[in-house]
Amino acid sequence: MRRQPSMLYLRPFMPLIVGLSLGFTLCLVCLPLLEEGCTSEGSVDQVARLRKPNSVQETQDNPKPAKSGGKQPFRARYISTELGIREKLVVGVITSRETLDTVAVALNKTLAHYIHKLLYFTGTRNVKAPGGMYVVTHGDDRPVWEIAQTIRYINDHFHKDYDWTYLVTDNTYVQGERVTDIFDHISMNRDVYMGKRVPFRDMDGYYCKVGITEKDGTQAFSQACILPLCRGEDVCLFVCLFVTMETILDLQPDEWLGRCLHDVMGISCVGEAEGVDYHTYEFSSTTDPDNEDSQEFQKAHTVHPVVEPTDLYRLHRRFAHIELDLLYPPIQTLNPCFPAQIKNLSHKTPEGEAGLTWPIGINPPFKPQSRFDVLSWDYFTETHLYTCPDGAPKCELQGVDRQDVDDIITTSVQRLNDKYQKQGLTFEHVRLLNGYRRFDPTRGMEYELDLLVGETGPDNIRDVVTKRVKLLRPLSQVEIIPMPYVTETTRLYVILPVTVHDREQVAKFLDSYAQVVLDIHENSALTVVFIYDPLDAQNIQEEDVFGMLKSMITYYERKYPNAKIPWISIKTDVPTQLKIMDIISKKHPVDALFLLVTVTDELTIEFLNRCRMNTIAGWQAFFPIHFAQYSPELIYDTKPYPATVExxxxxxxxxxxxxxxACFYNSDYMSTRTELQKQRKENEDVSETYNLYEMFLKHSNLHVFRAVEPDLRQRYMPRTCNPHLSEDLYHSCLVSQAEGLASKEQLAKLIFEHDNEIKSQAENVVKS
Structure with a gap:
């Protein structure tokens, strides 16, 4: 009877007791099975070795435990990957072979710095991607298949890394800052298909359409749409195969995509999501990007269709001005005394008030270290420039110089109106009195203008006043242009033309070449071109004017068994660079790198390497400016003269x-020579009209690089100018001949000494 109350007291706790007992029993039973999943001996040993100090050496007596074959847990390199944090936007640009190097490049320059990942897709194969652009080729240029493969590629490679996908054609200007701002305010978990809404022709709903041709379009998808779309994409393409031919011809890629999204997910294109609107603007031939001021234009996220690359740059500039105009008023409202505060605090800096720059935030002006480093100002008016590229004292303002001056005057008047607007003053441009500009490599282009402007006050009284305005066009972000890879190990083919007048200098050149190239087995090959005039060519069997030089070449080939110095003979009365290279080009490989020299040149290893580095096949040709020695008889007082050029x-x-x-590749010469001949008459001989420099400069797409080369020195030799050359070439030869005698100071000194000698001789004659 006494046990019954105790059992009644424990009855509510019986399920708990039974559950605990059963749980302990199951744990003990399953313990051997779970031991295999515990930390292995190898893992324990690895942790122990990580904790062990590096200074303690492990002895050979300590047994090494066997390594476990279990896989180590994978840890992501970045914490964002492990946490699943994704970037906001990936942009795909649909382009073509014809527009990849034009509008696509312009779009890349105006959009790439806003977007984390920017890709270019084209349906044609074997396209050369411009520098800095990620180009994907599909191999199928049919519009529907091209956009389908584009979406599939983005899903396969980037669906785990980005929240939004944005497709755009290359003839559309995209305001990158506004587009990225849209997706910062919309949830990526929603099924969003955004763009310009266009109704379907034969069904309810809308698809995203921008533009007037089948290649114009911009669409945005959330990541929630991409995966279901790609699963249903094959079905959409399969359906396209069985529609009528008329429907296939009428079906455009953006309409097909809208139908696919409508059929697979039941969604249509929207122009607004979560209170954020998407605006577009249609660009026409009458649109002026620099002056367009409509409300629709100012709100636009994209502008289409843009055909010319220059229009893309102009649109980018215009939208940058719009954003700046929206940014300046809030800054002035928040703190109108901000510049004054900076000026007051400048005395606490190490440089004091002298370190205060204008404008604020721009690098200080360049400080010259000597009088040779002083930056000079260029004077200009509204019609003429007084510092001309050709050295003329006065030239007419044309091209970009005219646009620059007009833009600066317009900006100056606009800034004056903005500054004095609160005082009720307005200004109108009357005339430019004086204009000065100079380029500062640390800041940009500086301007100082004296403007004659019409001033209208609050009482509508007009007066003409003079205003001095200082402006600065700062340098934009420095752009690193990618260049093709070049090395200093490229084989160099040195071409040496020799005429009858050059025979005495050949021995010195061969001796110098042997010391610089042959003695150290430098990767270069010399080809000598003997140029016979018609009279010497007729008597070559009786007396070869170059016989001694040919024997000299044979001597060097015997002295250096691994060196071969081939020579070629040509006959002409007007030896020009093009005539020589027309023959040499056919006897060398297409990828040969040529160095054309003269018999008076002193070669160095440094110059040969710079010739290799500064010459890029299909990209750049190098024309060094040699250091020419003055006449030793005029610059030296005593003999013997130095053996080398000082x-x-x-x-x-x-x-x-x-x-x-000149340094250039044979392939570039052949293509440029062909282009030159196409642009001339069929029977016209241009070999005496052009030199290599003019040919590459005027008839090729190469960058012609011309710079002084202190390691290329030329010994003095009286220059012979052939009167059969063209007028420009003959004039350049005469100028080079005249300036190559001595400096103006040395020539004046010689004339002065000669006059004194004549006077003294005359005095002696009078006395006698």
Whole structure:
């Protein structure tokens, strides 16, 4: 009877007791099975070794445990990957072979710095991607298949890394900052298909359409749409195969995509999501990007269709001005005394008030270290420039210079109106009195203008006043242009033309070439071109004017068994660079790198390497400006003269009128020579009209790089100018001949000494 109350007291706790007992029993039973999943001996040993100090050496007596074959857990390199944090937007640009190098490049330059990932898709294969652009080729240029493969590629490679996908054609300007701002305010978990709404022709709903052709379009998808779309994409393409031919011809890629989304997911294109609107603007031939001021234009996220690359840049500039105009008023409202506060605090900086720059935030002006570094100002008016590229004292403002001056005057008047608007003053441009500009490499282009403007006050009284305005056009972000890879190991083919007048200098050149190239087995090959005039060519069997030189070449080939110095003979009365290279080009590989030199050149390893590095096949040709020695008889007082050319302003000068040396690839020469001949008459001989420099500069797409080369020095030799050359080439030869005698100071000194000698001789004659 006494046990019954105790059992009644424990009865509510019986399920708990039974559950605990059963749980302990099951744990003990399952313990051997779970031991295999515990940390292995190898893992324990690995942790122990990580905790062990590096300074303690492990002895050979300590047994090493066997390594476990279990896989180590994968840890992501970045915490964002492990946490599943994704970037906001990936943009795909649909382009073509014809527009990849034009509007696509312009779109890349105006959009790439806003977007984390920017891809270009084209249906044609074997396209050369411009520098800095990620290009994907599908191999199928049918519009529907192209956009389908584009979406599939983005899903396969980027669906785990981005929340939104944005498709755009290359003839559409995209305001990157506004587009990215849209997706910052919309949830990526929603099924969003956004763009310009266009109703379907034969069904309810809308698809996203921008533009007037089948290649114009911009669409945005959330990640929630991409996966179901790609699963149903094959079904959509399969259906396309069985529709009528008329429907296939009428079906455009954006309409097909809208139908696919409508059939697979039941969604249509929207122009607004979560209170955020998507605006577009249609660009026409009458649209002026620099002055367009409509409300629709100012709100636009995209502008289409844009055919010319320059229009893309102009649109980008216009939208940048619009954003700046929206940004300046809030800054002035928040703190109108901000510039004054910076000026007051400047005395606490190490440089004091002298370190305060104008405008604020721009680098200080360049400080010259000597009088040779002083930046000069260029004077200009509204019609003429007084610092001309060709050295003329006055030239007419044309092209970009005219646009620059007009833009600066317009901006100056606009800034004056903005500054004095609160005082009720307005200004109108009357005339530019004086204009000065200079380029500062640390800041940009600086301007100082004296403007005669019409001033109208609050009482509508007009007066003409003079205002001095200072402006600065700052440098934009520095752009690193990718260049093709070049090395210093490329084989160099040195071409040496020799005429009858050059025979005495050949021995010195061969001796110098042997020391610089042959002695150290430099990767270069020399080809000598003997140029016979018609009279010497007729008597070659009786007396070869180059016989001694040919024997000299044979001597060097015996001295250096691994070196071969081939020679070629040509006959002409007017030896020009094009005539020589027309023959040489056919006897060398297409990828050969040529270096054209003269018999008076002194070669160095440094110059040969710079020739290799500065010459890029299909990209750049190099024309060095050699250091030409003055006449030793005029610059030296005593003999013997130095064996090599001394470097200094009293010993020579950089001859900018000579184009004797050139570095270029044979493939570039052949293509440019063909293009030159196409642009001339069929029977016209252009070999005496052009030199290599003019040919590459005017008839090729290569960048012609011309710079002084202090390691290429040319010994003095009286220059012979052939009167059969063209007028320009003959004039350049005469100028080079005249300036190559000595400096103006040395010539004046010689004339002065000669006059004194004549006077003294005359006095002696009178006395006698």
């Amino acid at each position: 470097f200094g302003k009293e010993f020579g000068h950089f001859d900018v009128h000579a184009f004797d040396e």
